[in-house]
Structure formats: structure tokens, C-alpha cells
Amino acid sequence: MKREASARLDEEIDFRGAFEHAPVGLALLHHRVVVACSREFARMCRAEPRELLNHSFKMLYSTQEDFELRGRRIGPLLAKHGCYADDWIMKRMDGELFWCHVSGYTFDRNDPYARVMWSFEDLSCERPVHSRIRASLTARDRDVAALLIEGLTSKEIGRQLNISPRTVDIYRARLLAKFSVASTAELVKKLVTV
Secondary structure (H helix, E strand, C coil): CHHHHHHHHHHHCCHHHHHHCCCCEEEEEECCEEEEECHHHHHHCCCCHHHHCCCEHHHHECCHHHHHHHHHHHHHHHHHHCEEEEEEEEECCCCCEEEEEEEEEECCCCCCCCCEEEEEEECCCCCCCCHHHHHHCCHHHHHHHHHHHCCCCHHHHHHHHCCCHHHHHHHHHHHHHHCCCCCHHHHHHHHHHC
């Protein structure tokens, strides 16, 4: 009885249409290339869906380095857990940076980037990316800041970024000064609220 009801429901629902018109940003990626996206995701990116299809997701990252770093960091987490969620800064097609909550699910843990479904929530109303702060952070500052937010130690950050823990401490000190705070805890709080 349940199986028959489920089959009827599948026949009645246009799943492709539901995906395309979902009230949240959705994107299906194949090896980090957009193969399908919802209209809401395209609107969030200030593009038409066709402008995003068959393009590398790197066009929506603030820098090439950020795209590569996140790729190295997120792939193993998708392989281990099957899913990943985080807040990060993305770039709209017109170049504006914005905070976004991202959640992803891989269909194959053995090849985590083969097919990944991502959902996106635009956080720009709650967490604007201020131009003064954005302008003051280098790409490496952003890398270190992102890993500090995740709670990694200097040693762990150094391993992730292929730099020494002492160099991480120097970047941390610069970030403390830029944000006028005295501790890493205060820095992280400031980073996630600006």
C-alpha cells in the first residue's frame, strides 16, 4: 500500500521543476562544475541559470587561492562524513562579496567531488561584508581567519596552508591588530559577526 502511494506521488511531482523553483539556492556540481541550479541560486549570484551552467564554481569564490584551498580542505571532509556545512564569503557575478551559509552532500564518498548537491543561504542582510574590512584583509589573512573560525590551532592551520605555525601566529597577530581585539576568541567573535 505504501509503495503504491509513493509511486503515485512520484508520478504526480515534477522533481526537476521542484528543484528549479526551490525557495532556497540549490546547485548540483560535477567535479566542481555547475551542472544544474535553482533559480534562487542564480538570483543570489545575480545571474541567469544558463550563465552558471557548465562553468567552474571558482567564478563564485573571492580568489583562485580560496577556491583551491577550500577544495583541498572540503574534499576529505565530504569523503569522511558525506556532508559539509559552513559559512563563507562568496562572490556574486557582479563582483560583490557576500556571506553565505553552505551545506553540501556528496553522492559518492569514494569520489567526493563526482556529484555534490549544495544548498546556499544568503546571509548578507545579517552579516554584510564591509568594504573597509574586506579591503584590509589579504587572501592569506582570509585563509587564516577561516581556519581560526573553525577552531584550528596554529599547528593545524600551518599544516592546512603549508606554512609554519610561527607564520600563522604572525598572521593571527595582524588580524588581532586589524580588528582591535586582544584574544583569538574575541577575533573569532568579531569575524563571524561582521
